[in-house]
Amino acid sequence: MDIPLADGLDGKVAIVTGAGALDDGIGNGRAAAILLAASGVRVLCVDRKVELAEQTVAMIEAAGGSAQAHAADVTSEQDCAAMVAAALSTWGRLDVLDNNVGIGSRGSVVDEDPERWRHVMAVNVDSMFLACKAAIPAMRENGGGAIINVASISALRPRGLTAYSVSKSAVIGLTKAMAVDHGSEGIRVNCVAPGPVYTPMVSGAGMSDAVRARRAAASLLGIEGTGWDIGHAVRFLASTNARYITGQVLVVDGGTTLRGPNRDNR
Numbered sequence: 001m002d003i004p005l006a007d008g009l010d011g012k013v014a015i016v017t018g019a020g021a022l023d024d025g026i027g028n029g030r031a032a033a034i035l036l037a038a039s040g041v042r043v044l045c046v047d048r049k050v051e052l053a054e055q056t057v058a059m060i061e062a063a064g065g066s067a068q069a070h071a072a073d074v075t076s077e078q079d080c081a082a083m084v085a086a087a088l089s090t091w092g093r094l095d096v097l098d099n100n101v102g103i104g105s106r107g108s109v110v111d112e113d114p115e116r117w118r119h120v121m122a123v124n125v126d127s128m129f130l131a132c133k134a135a136i137p138a139m140r141e142n143g144g145g146a147i148i149n150v151a152s153i154s155a156l157r158p159r160g161l162t163a164y165s166v167s168k169s170a171v172i173g174l175t176k177a178m179a180v181d182h183g184s185e186g187i188r189v190n191c192v193a194p195g196p197v198y199t200p201m202v203s204g205a206g207m208s209d210a211v212r213a214r215r216a217a218a219s220l221l222g223i224e225g226t227g228w229d230i231g232h233a234v235r236f237l238a239s240t241n242a243r244y245i246t247g248q249v250l251v252v253d254g255g256t257t258l259r260g261p262n263r264d265n266r
Contacts, residue, residue: 008240010040014096015087017074017131019045020052021227025200028150029100030056031231037065039235041096044087046070074101074127080134087138094138096238099128099149105163117163124167128174132189136182144186146238149175150230151193151249153257168193172249179247188246190237195253197225220255 014036021027026034033043037060045060047053050071060067070086072079087094102124105116128149139145154161155168175191182189196215198207216224233252236242251257 004240006240007039007235008243009036009235009238012041012095012238013044013087013091013093014041014098014238015044015046015083015094015131015135016098016100017046017072017083017127018100018102019043019056020047020049020054021056021200022052023200024055024059026227026231027199028194028197028227028230028234029098030059031227032098032100032148032234033067033231034060034063034065035228035231035235036096036098036238037067038063039239040065041238042091043067044070044083044090046072046074046083048073074099074131075122077130077133080127080130083131084134084138093142094135095142095145097131097135097139097145097147098234098238099131099147101127102150102152102168103164104161106161108160108162112163120163120167121170124164125170125174128171132174132178136178136185136187139187140185145188146242147175147178147187147189148234148237149189149191150234151175151191153193153195153251153253156193156249156251157257175249176247183246188237188242190242190245190247191249192230192233192237193249193251193253194230195219195225195251195256197227197229197252199227218256218259219253220258223254225252225254 016033018029045053053069057067151171152168154165158165179189
């Protein structure tokens with residue numbers, strides 16, 4: 001009996017957007033890039049601030065992996081086309097796309113500034129549309145690939161972050177639509193919905209220890225999530241272990257969405 005244990009990632013090529021993080025912090029994108037590289041994937045680490053992507057590349061190379069940094073604003077169609085071209089020119093193929101860029105916003109539709117609303121949609125939704133538009137033709141050349149879009153439990157349980165919740169709901173809808181559109185081409189499209197994980201972006205907002213404790217307590221497991229938890233989910237969905245999974249939302253929240261809403265659990 002041949003038991004399939006390998007994850008099928010060795011030798012693949014991935015683009016991870018939002019792959020940078022401040023200093024040595026582990027954000028969702030950096031964690032995914034490092035874990036994919038540890039499985040033998042060659043990773044194009046994309047960030048608007050290329051120096052942050054370069055730090056991720058240095059961490060990957062220190063562990064013996066292969067990666068390259070690339071600067072891009074993924075709300076730009078030209079930049080998305082250029083990042084795919086960079087992966088193809090460097091490694092000759094593209095197998096995995098991890099769409100990880102996103103920003104937040106608080107308030108109801110009454111409170112929200114229209115310009116801020118449009119900006120949230122551009123960064124959280126348009127960026128994924130544009131990245132996928134550029135990446136899918138390259139994946140077709142390989143006979144398939146895997147796309148992972150990072151959404152949020154805010155799409156499943158809104159709690160005072162209306163523009164953000166709407167944008168992440170759109171990410172889930174985009175994921176399901178692309179899974180239908182491109183499944184026959186061997187391209188799987190799935191979504192990860194993180195709960196209140198602690199990342200450099202959150203810590204940079206000055207979150208207090210008390211708020212962190214409340215967020216951890218909101219989990220059924222009573223623990224705090226990290227970027228590594230999201231990175232492991234991305235690596236799984238990119239792997240052949242998920243070969244029969246597409247159009248799905250993998251919630252990584254320690255069971256937080258099974259509790260009542262708490263406005264601190266952002």
